[in-house]
Amino acid sequence: MVKKFLALAVAAIFALLYPPPVSAEQAVAETYRQMFRDGNFYVEFQIETPDALHWHSMNTIEVFSNVPKTFNRVSKRLTPIKKSSFFGWGGTNPFSAKKTDFQILAGKDGARVYRETLKAKNPDALYKGGRYYNFFRESVTGTNKFERRMLILSEENLNSINLYPAEGWQDIRADLALPDELAIFYWNDPPFQPRNYDAPVYLESSKLTFGGKEYDCDKYVEFAKDMAGNVINETVYNALYENGKLVMVQKYFQREGDKSAPRIFRIKTITSQVPDSIFEFKKKIKLYKTHNGDMNDLLKVYEEIGEIGGKKK
Numbered sequence: 200m201v202k203k204f205l206a207l208a209v210a211a212i213f214a215l216l217y218p219p220p221v222s223a224e225q226a227v228a229e230t231y232r233q234m235f236r237d238g239n240f241y242v243e244f245q246i247e248t249p250d251a252l253h254w255h256s257m258n259t260i261e262v263f264s265n266v267p268k269t270f271n272r273v274s275k276r277l278t279p280i281k282k283s284s285f286f287g288w289g290g291t292n293p294f295s296a297k298k299t300d301f302q303i304l305a306g307k308d309g310a311r312v313y314r315e316t317l318k319a320k321n322p323d324a325l326y327k328g329g330r331y332y333n334f335f336r337e338s339v340t341g342t343n344k345f346e347r348r349m350l351i352l353s354e355e356n357l358n359s360i361n362l363y364p365a366e367g368w369q370d371i372r373a374d375l376a377l378p379d380e381l382a383i384f385y386w387n388d389p390p391f392q393p394r395n396y397d398a399p400v401y402l403e404s405s406k407l408t409f410g411g412k413e414y415d416c417d418k419y420v421e422f423a424k425d426m427a428g429n430v431i432n433e434t435v436y437n438a439l440y441e442n443g444k445l446v447m448v449q450k451y452f453q454r455e456g457d458k459s460a461p462r463i464f465r466i467k468t469i470t471s472q473v474p475d476s477i478f479e480f481k482k483k484i485k486l487y488k489t490h491n492g493d494m495n496d497l498l499k500v501y502e503e504i505g506e507i508g509g510k511k512k
Contacts (some may be wrong), residue, residue, distance in 0.1 A: 224401055224417050225440050234471045235377060235385035241305040243317065243467040247298045249460035307473040311375040311391060320482035321508060324374040329354045331371050349507060350489040361492025380448035380464035383419045383436050399436055407437060414439035445469060480508025
């Protein structure tokens with residue numbers, strides 16, 4: 200009994216002298232969480248994706264699409280896979296990384312906007328006042344030119360079965376949704392990206408060295424399970440902080456100790472201060488009614504319904 204008491208006493212003293220390391224999220228993580236919940240945020244970001252990552256995500260729009268507008272947008276925003284000879288297209292290194300331009304995603308007072316470059320004159324996707332605005336590029340038959348138009352659709356018609364697939368309305372919510380790397384702070388982002396799988400959970404904090412620099416790192420893990428409840432795959436997010444500010448998120452897949460190459464989400468600006476100008480159309484553009492199963496669809500023409508934006512240049 201005396202020996203057991205002494206052992207417990209020694210253990211208690213040891214714990215006081217050498218306490219275990221404290222593992223907790225960065226304090227600013229709660230600020231980001233509240234910012235995204237409120238829907239008032241402004242983010243400038245860049246995505247760097249190795250083609251190898253896409254082999255794990257073929258059911259998402261990040262891979263490829265056969266419709267012209269979607270491919271054009273995805274090719275800039277999400278760097279689609281360049282199919283190797285395995286798919287009958289030859290020739291690319293599946294482990295090469297690609298970077299997008301810096302893009303903008305912002306929300307304010309219920310509105311949401313996405314611009315695929317910092318210098319974009321107009322939004323590429325916009326939700327405001329119960330309406331979706333969708334920047335659509337369509338190739339002109341027999342030429343290398345594209346026709347550009349802004350399509351408009353009321354929210355209640357977003358799920359209409361008569362919508363023309365090539366217009367990319369199936370992508371509009373994804374364009375306006377928080378990317379997964381930011382959604383770790385607010386996984387359920389209605390109505391832009393309702394997800395039917397569990398949110399990542401905070402696991403631990405540590406120091407992580409990347410590109411020769413050391414960062415504070417918060418690690419989050421999303422577990423994929425089979426019907427029996429066994430974990431079969433993990434999606435890991437490393438949120439990297441520098442001087443108390445989120446600057447990067449690494450996303451990779453892990454299974455039985457094997458890891459995929461990470462997708463790197465770089466953050467240039469993240470703030471709750473949202474400029475009104477980000478929602479404006481700086482260059483005048485014509486508004487058109489989207490195809491919705493009427494006679495214009497059969498005639499392959501668009502009905503012009505007005506203009507939006509500033510002065511022509």
